[in-house]
Amino acid sequence: MIALRIGLAALFLMVAVTVQTSVLTNIAVAGVTCDLVLIVVIALALSRGPEWGAIAGFAGGLLLDVVPPADHTAGRWALALAIAGYMAGLIRRETSTGPVGPLGVALTVVLGTAVSLFIYSATGSLLHDPSVDWGEFGVRLGIAAGYDVVGAIVVIPLVMWIMGRVVPARERRRVLP
Amino acid sequence: MLKDLGTPARGLVRSAGMPREIRRRRTVLVLVILACFTLIVLDARRSAGSPVEPLREAAAGVFGPLESTASSARQPVDNLRDRFAEMDRLRDENEKLKKDNESLTRDLNSSDYARNRAAELDKLLKLAPAFxxxxxxxxxxxxxxxxxxxxxxxxxxxxxxxxxxxxxxxxxxxxxxxxxxxxxxxxxxxxxxxxxxxxxxxxxxxxxxxxxxxxxxxxxxxxxxxxxxxxxxxxxxxxxxxxxxxxxxxxxxxxxxxxxxxxxxxxxxxxxxxxxxxxxxxxxxxxxxxPPARPPRAQLKPAPSPKVSTTEGKVN
Incomplete structure (x- = not known):
């Protein structure tokens, strides 16, 4: 069961990376694409908790770091998405063991986008990456957050439903009374 | 250090309920963050021998074909985007082409001399050799x-x-x-x-x-x-x-x-x-x-007659 879950999560992340780098960039809004990987990470975190969020964020971010056309120091997206995933998992644990409402999911996505973009840009600044432009940061964050919520409406229920199907019996009893 | 991080800051009653779980998830977080920093430090120097390079190679090997396939599937996406802009674009293009056509016909009548001269200069400077x-x-x-x-x-x-x-x-x-x-x-x-x-x-x-x-x-x-x-x-x-x-x-x-x-x-x-x-x-x-099909720094002949040089231009 656990192998199946890990396999499914890996599959989701790989599909997300591929789609984000080669399909979604063609319908980018002012150059900003939908962070599909972040959305999948948040969905995994919301359905499985902060550990899963952190590890899935690390794996997904690492893929974003090394899959071409990435040309920045590896580890930056990994750090950003790991922390965003962990926080999303905490939100799920803190509120209740039950499912998070639609508004909660939307706020989680906005928060995750803000945190991950900020960490990614801040690490870039610390490493003296000349391409990080804080003047453009606000605009791009706004567009990205809006776009991500739109993407999340489609992706998060799908991922959470599939992950919910492979929950072990004892946990299902605990989570869904 | 991990133990300190594992101690919850508030709510003793609550922490007594699941201290192991909290400790475990914080350990995971710390480990993941350490892994990220290790990666960043390893890759930050951007030298040729970065240990992340093999990882990039492997990722490109796996995701290159995937991206290639996904790109073929983007035709419908492109069509959707273009459909809205299509009519306007065609009208603009038609107008522009008509205008271009007029000016080109006009230019054609007077451009032979200029074109020959330009071809000759191009050959001299080798500015745009055929790569x-x-x-x-x-x-x-x-x-x-x-x-x-x-x-x-x-x-x-x-x-x-x-x-x-x-x-x-x-x-x-x-x-x-x-x-x-x-x-x-x-x-x-x-x-x-x-x-x-x-x-x-x-x-x-x-x-x-x-x-x-x-x-x-x-x-x-x-x-x-x-x-x-x-x-x-x-x-x-x-x-x-x-x-x-x-x-x-x-x-x-x-x-x-x-x-x-x-x-x-x-x-x-x-x-x-x-x-x-x-x-x-x-x-x-x-x-x-x-490299260019011909050497970019050919020797210049002292006094090539204009007739010969233009025919050469056509041959090349």
Whole structure:
């Protein structure tokens, strides 16, 4: 069961990376694409908790770091998405063991986008990456957050439903009374 | 240290319920963050021997074909986007073509002399020798969130593409290759802040540097070496090329000057350039993989008769 879950999560992340780098960039809004990987990470975190969020964020971010056309120091997206995933998992644990409402999911996505973009840009600044432009940061964050919520409406229920199907019996009893 | 992190700050009653779980999840977080920092430190020096390189190779090996397949599936997406713009675009294009046709017919009547002369000058300067090109398709585009203006193309070392090769398309200069694997290559676009290209002002042959602004529209800055020279709006800029044609070959059009502002508190001026290549719409590109078909520095004959030189131009 656990192998199946890990396999499914890996599959989701790989599909997300591929789609984000080669399909979604063609319908980018002012150059900003939908962070599909972040959305999948948040969905995994919301359905499985902060550990899963952190590890899935690390794996997904690492893929974003090394899959071409990435040309920045590896580890930056990994750090950003790991922390965003962990926080999303905490939100799920803190509120209740039950499912998070639609508004909660939307706020989680906005928060995750803000945190991950900020960490990614801040690490870039610390490493003296000349391409990080804080003047453009606000605009791009706004567009990205809006776009991500739109993407999340489609992706998060799908991922959470599939992950919910492979929950072990004892946990299902605990989570869904 | 881990124990400290594992101690919850508030609510003893609550922490008594699941201290193990909290401790475990914090351990995971700390481990993941440490792993990230290790990666960043290992890769930060960007030297050739970065331990992350094999990882990049492997990722490109797996995701290159995937991206290639996904790119083929983007036709419907493109159609959807174009459908809205299609009618307007066609009308504009029709008008523009009619106008172009008129002016071209007019030019044709008076241009033979100019064309011959230009061909001769071209031959003399060898500004635009015919390079060997490898065509490639764009299969991945960097997003604006990551501040990277890079694209992936589906040609790699197996096709003879190597680092520091010029990439161009039918309109002008696209960028240069910064990283290659077996079947893919990463191209740094000229609009990236890390990119600087030597540019020659077509009108006065003055030299300068074109640097990217990191904007989505791909606008570029142009600084002239000669501080007194003033570019004018409408001036065209081509590459002046590097030694051994790497990273940039000479004579590739870059863009057109749209506005000029004097530098504050310093000599000289900065020109804004609109590139000929729209960075959001690049699809098929060519990588300059070989030397020109003829040597770029042929010896000049002392007094070639004009008749001979024009026929030679046609043969070449």
């Amino acid at each position: 060997t090109m490898t065509p490639a398709r764009v299969i991945g585009i960097g997003s604006a969130q990551s501040f990277n203006h890079t694209v992936t193309i589906d040609a790699g070392t197996a096709d003879g593409v190597h680092v520091d090769m010029t990439v161009l398309n039918g309109n002008g200069l696209v960028g240069r290759v910064v990283r290659t694997t077996q079947a893919t290559a990463t191209v740094l676009l000229i609009g990236d802040r890390k990119s600087t290209v030597g540019g020659r002002l077509n009108a006065s042959m003055a030299l300068g540097f074109v640097s990217g602004r990191g904007e989505v529209a791909g606008l570029l800055d142009y600084h002239l070496v000669d501080l007194k020279a003033r570019p004018k709006p409408g001036d065209k800029i081509v590459t002046w090329g590097s030694s051994d044609n790497a990273p940039y070959v000479p004579g590739v059009p870059i863009g057109e000057v749209t506005s000029v502002t004097a530098n504050e508190g310093a000599l000289g001026s900065t020109a804004t350039i609109r590139p000929y290549v729209d960075p959001t719409r690049i699809d098929t590109v060519g990588v300059v993989t070989g």
